Amino acid sequence: MTGAPALPSTMQAMAMDGFTGPQAIRARDLPVPVPGPGEALIRIAAVGVNPADWKACAGFLPFLPDSFLPLVPGFDGTGTVVALGEGVSALQVGERVAFLSSLPLGRGGTWGDYAICLAAQAVPLPDNLSFAEAATIPVPGISAREALLVQGKLAPGERVLVNGGSGGTGLWAIQIARELGAQIAATAGPANQDLLASLGVHCPIDYRHENVAHKVAQWAPEGVDLLLDTVGQGSIADPAALIRPGGRHVAIETMLPHEALPDAERFAAKGIAATRASASYESAPAHLAALVAATAQGRMTPPPLETLSSSEAAAAMARVREGHVRGKIILVTDDHLTAKTAATMKDPA
Incomplete structure (x- = not known):
């Protein structure tokens, strides 16, 4: 392992001992992980709170077995590279990055002072993009880009409806579609119609x-x-009625048990291709790099974000589980919770 000055042996993390939901999250002292070959150790600055986090804590994700306990949640984050494993040359110690964690690989998540990631899953951040802004990108942005461009094969000039336009994934999807030159409709509640309009949605729907x-x-x-x-769970009663014959339906994978799914026979009768989309380690780096570049260049805008201290992780996760979060909730480690980020600690809805 190569790295900067000696690192502490323990860290503070928000972790859980069982798959019983957000109430099981508590602060713990855990060993600082050591990066292995091909890995990087990141000093965490900010992390996104994603629906996958509460589903992980509820035991809905089959790739997180009991052997991973105590579990530090968190599928993505931003921070500074502090150590590198053997064979890593694409990153440098001291570099600012956004990344996907190695939680699904049993290496722990991002809700602590430090986190491990595969070096290939980290993208350098330009100086004009803050840690908090960049933390809104990885999981929702990658999912949106994979769903629209790869699974959905959206083309310039086509009409796309984004169900759930004011959430993290929906807001990135709107901007990806806009940059492509598609015509966009999107659903959101009454308090978020102004947000849809500000992003150039052609047909905002309350x-x-x-x-x-x-x-x-x-x-x-x-x-x-x-x-x-981006919502699922039967939030659209008859999606086939909204899609042209031969069109496409792409749903972000929710991993929820017993979820009400659209009528496959209705899709087949209209020749609609139906896909459930989720990001993969193989495609994620290219998606993340493209989104970081677009945001740094001002072609896309980070969604409205609310920053909370990482000690408020359980409450943040519960809010995401309840739904109707405008934009993105970001957890910020105490040493990065500056006056600038503290100014956003309010509910923008």
């Missing part, structure tokens, strides 16, 4: 007070080319 099917039919009489569902 799903609480408007008939979604009627609004889509007015905008796209033959149906949309692609429906991206």
Whole structure:
């Protein structure tokens, strides 16, 4: 292992001893992980709170067995490289990065002072992108880009409906579609209609007070080319009715047991190709690098974010589980919780 000055042997982390939900999260002293071949050790600055985190804590993710306990949640984050494992040459100690953690590989997540990642899963951050802003990108941005461009094969000029447009994944999806030159409809609650308009959504839909099917039919009489569902759980009663014959339906994988799924026969009758999308380690680095570059260059904007201390991890996870979070909740380690980030510690909704 190569690295900077000697690192502490222990760290503070938010961890859990069993898959019983957010209430099991508590502060613990754990050993600082040591990077192995091909890995990097990151000093955490900020991490995203994602739906996958509460699902992990609830035991819904089969790739997280009991042997991983005590479990430090957290699938993504930003921070500074402090040590490198054997064979890593693409990163340097002291470099600022955004990354996906190695939690699914049994190496722990990002809700601690330090985290391990595969070096290939880390993308350097330009100086004009803050840790908190960059922490809004990895899991939701990668998922959105994979769903739209790879699984959904969205093309310039096509019409896409983003269900769940004010959440982290939906907001990145809107901007990815906009940059591609697609025509965009998106659903959100009444408090977020202004947010959709600010991002250039052509057909914003207030799903609480408007008939979604009627609004889509007015905008796209033959149906949309692609429906991206970031919510799932039966939030759209009849998605096939909104999609043109031969169109596509892509749903972000929720991993929820007993989830109500769309009617496969309805899709087949209209020739609609249906896919469930999730990011992979193979495709993630290219997606993340593209999104970091677009954001640093001002072509895309980080979604509204709320920063909380990492000690508030359990409460943050519970809020994400309840849904209706505008933009993204970010956990910031205490030494990075400066006056600048503290100014955002309020509910923007």
